[in-house]
Amino acid sequence: MNLKEVPRLSTISAEAFLNGYFNPQIPVVIEGATSRWPAYTKWNFDYIKRVAGDKIVPLYDDRPVDYREGFNEPHARMKMSDYIELLQKEPTNYRIFLWNILREIPELREDFDYPDFGLKLMKGLPMLFFGGSGSSTFMHYDIDLANIFHFHFEGEKECVLFSQAQNKFMYKIPHSLISHEGIDFSDPDFEKWPALRYLEGYRARLKHGEMIYIPEGYWHYMRYLTPGFSMSLRAVARTPANLGKAIYNIAIMRYYDMTMRKLRGRKWIDRKNQKAIERTHRFLPGS
Numbered sequence: 397m398n399l400k401e402v403p404r405l406s407t408i409s410a411e412a413f414l415n416g417y418f419n420p421q422i423p424v425v426i427e428g429a430t431s432r433w434p435a436y437t438k439w440n441f442d443y444i445k446r447v448a449g450d451k452i453v454p455l456y457d458d459r460p461v462d463y464r465e466g467f468n469e470p471h472a473r474m475k476m477s478d479y480i481e482l483l484q485k486e487p488t489n490y491r492i493f494l495w496n497i498l499r500e501i502p503e504l505r506e507d508f509d510y511p512d513f514g515l516k517l518m519k520g521l522p523m524l525f526f527g528g529s530g531s532s533t534f535m536h537y538d539i540d541l542a543n544i545f546h547f548h549f550e551g552e553k554e555c556v557l558f559s560q561a562q563n564k565f566m567y568k569i570p571h572s573l574i575s576h577e578g579i580d581f582s583d584p585d586f587e588k589w590p591a592l593r594y595l596e597g598y599r600a601r602l603k604h605g606e607m608i609y610i611p612e613g614y615w616h617y618m619r620y621l622t623p624g625f626s627m628s629l630r631a632v633a634r635t636p637a638n639l640g641k642a643i644y645n646i647a648i649m650r651y652y653d654m655t656m657r658k659l660r661g662r663k664w665i666d667r668k669n670q671k672a673i674e675r676t677h678r679f680l681p682g683s
């Protein structure tokens with residue numbers, strides 16, 4: 397795996413962002429992205445506990461996909477105050493994934509601005525993500541192949557990114573948006589997953605208040621090095637190929653996959669996992 401550090405800047409103008417990063421689709425970390433937001437000083441676990449402590453939140457762990465579950469079904473639910481206490485007390489694999497903050501806690505809207513990167517952001521969709529020390533979000537790309545602006549708070553988080561051009565080495569599961577779940581991207585086993593050696597991507601470590609721009613359709617794996625949380629803002633995919641894939645994924649792929657899971661159950665999942673390996677190993681030199 398050949399990972400370059402994502403370039404870092406303290407601030408950026410809309411024009412420099414469009415020319416230097418959005419148009420060529422290169423990731424970038426903006427260190428001072430939130431320094432003028434109230435969130436920069438306010439957003440920590442105690443504050444979230446105060447404003448959202450009574451909410452019941454959906455939690456996910458890293459167990460493999462279960463054919464009995466639908467798309468993105470939570471694995472557990474907990475009161476937010478109990479969840480934050482758990483995060484602060486000990487490592488846990490429970491994460492919050494795609495939590496719509498405007499719907500849940502409208503007052504958090506006061507704490508940030510939609511930044512001007514020269515793009516139209518999807519205003520209804522700021523999403524929050526929480527994770528405990530050592531927990532990770534499986535390698536995936538987003539169903540709509542959007543451009544993602546991911547702002548991190550409280551702790552430190554590691555991100556590993558690959559563009560869609562790397563798909564042939566990704567052990568991508570057919571009819572899905574994830575890599576084979578047996579792979580640990582924080583400590584890859586190259587004997588078992590030889591194609592990973594050929595991957596070329598990016599790595600970044602986010603600290604409190606920093607933002608990473610994830611270009612459209614990029615694969616991302618996120619590991620919480622310390623307990624923390626993040627907010628993602630999004631802008632729709634622009635390239636016709638990515639927009640086409642987004643529409644296909646949303647309108648067709650996920651229904652097809654759900655139907656096949658209902659009909660074939662465990663066999664469908666096992667067959668897809670097997671196909672991911674076969675298809676990827678076809679691209680290995682010498683095969």
Ligand SMILES: O=C(O)CCC(=O)C(=O)O
Pocket residue numbers: 491493525526527532533538544546616618626628
């Ligand atoms: O931080 C996470 O847990 C995942 C973030 C993510 O997948 C996203 O922003 O699209």
Ligand SMILES: [Fe+2]
Pocket residue numbers: 536537538616
């Ligand atoms: Fe994502």
